[in-house]
Amino acid sequence: MTKLKIRKKLWKVATITFLGFATFQAADSAQAATLDLTSPTSKGVLPTEITSVGGVVLDIVGENNTRVTSQLGASQLFRGYYDRGNPKNYRGNPGTIGIDNNFTESIINKLGGGIKELAVRFTLFDGDSGAKDKDPDTQNALLLNDIEFGYFGQVSTKQTDALGNVDSGDPGGIGFRSESLDTGWLYVTNASTLSNFYASLLNKPKVVYQLRDTDPYDNFYDFKQGIDSTFIKVTPAQSVPEPMTIFGTLTAGALGITLRRKQKQQQKSTINT
Numbered sequence: 001m002t003k004l005k006i007r008k009k010l011w012k013v014a015t016i017t018f019l020g021f022a023t024f025q026a027a028d029s030a031q032a033a034t035l036d037l038t039s040p041t042s043k044g045v046l047p048t049e050i051t052s053v054g055g056v057v058l059d060i061v062g063e064n065n066t067r068v069t070s071q072l073g074a075s076q077l078f079r080g081y082y083d084r085g086n087p088k089n090y091r092g093n094p095g096t097i098g099i100d101n102n103f104t105e106s107i108i109n110k111l112g113g114g115i116k117e118l119a120v121r122f123t124l125f126d127g128d129s130g131a132k133d134k135d136p137d138t139q140n141a142l143l144l145n146d147i148e149f150g151y152f153g154q155v156s157t158k159q160t161d162a163l164g165n166v167d168s169g170d171p172g173g174i175g176f177r178s179e180s181l182d183t184g185w186l187y188v189t190n191a192s193t194l195s196n197f198y199a200s201l202l203n204k205p206k207v208v209y210q211l212r213d214t215d216p217y218d219n220f221y222d223f224k225q226g227i228d229s230t231f232i233k234v235t236p237a238q239s240v241p242e243p244m245t246i247f248g249t250l251t252a253g254a255l256g257i258t259l260r261r262k263q264k265q266q267q268k269s270t271i272n273t
């Protein structure tokens, strides 16, 4: 490759890198109006197919850094009191929030033999797990496949409208508050919780979300609000190199060529003398 060609290539990469940053920043500012398009896992920004509000979003990072992101649609979830709401077979304590059947065996096999990180997002209207509500703090537990994953009353939440636009007057809260459409994430890295959950997926490839109440049937829940979308996506680890890495490699390559040329010149002059 001639020096001119290398220079041209470097310029091209620099331009792509710049455009990459510009796109990233644009996406970032577009997110300011809506909430929850970034997961607390190390993978961060959610696949664009995930809606800003509604349903249950499960974001899993496998031992091999492959990411599996699933959204169970709002229309498939529970609404009502857990002794009289619907679907009928979701009633009880624990009561079922929803069942995600998108986890096929082949998807679970892509996680590299285990789960490193897991985050789950809920959108719930009138959850009553805010500090001053009926079921604060640890009164409503979340279960995934019968395994305890935390408490609704300890989740940081934001109030939005049905399209996911954050209520500008809402300072945010802890728990899913009474008479409010709240969205928030639970984030789990506890190794034994994650390994138990992984084993449950191997046993039955589906995720059953449930809520266990210390004093059941006193409260109405509506998990059906927000934007309805059901979706699952597998993102392999490091499928595309970062622009900065390409730039770094090229620069190193160009330096290498210069160095080798100098060495050759030195060798030549050594032979000549």
Ligand SMILES: [Ca+2]
Binding pocket: 134, 135, 136, 139, 215
């Ligand atoms: Ca209570």
Ligand SMILES: [Ca+2]
Binding pocket: 134, 135, 139, 213, 214, 215, 216, 217, 218, 219
């Ligand atoms: Ca209760």
Ligand SMILES: [Ca+2]
Binding pocket: 126, 127, 128, 178, 179, 219, 220, 221
């Ligand atoms: Ca309520």
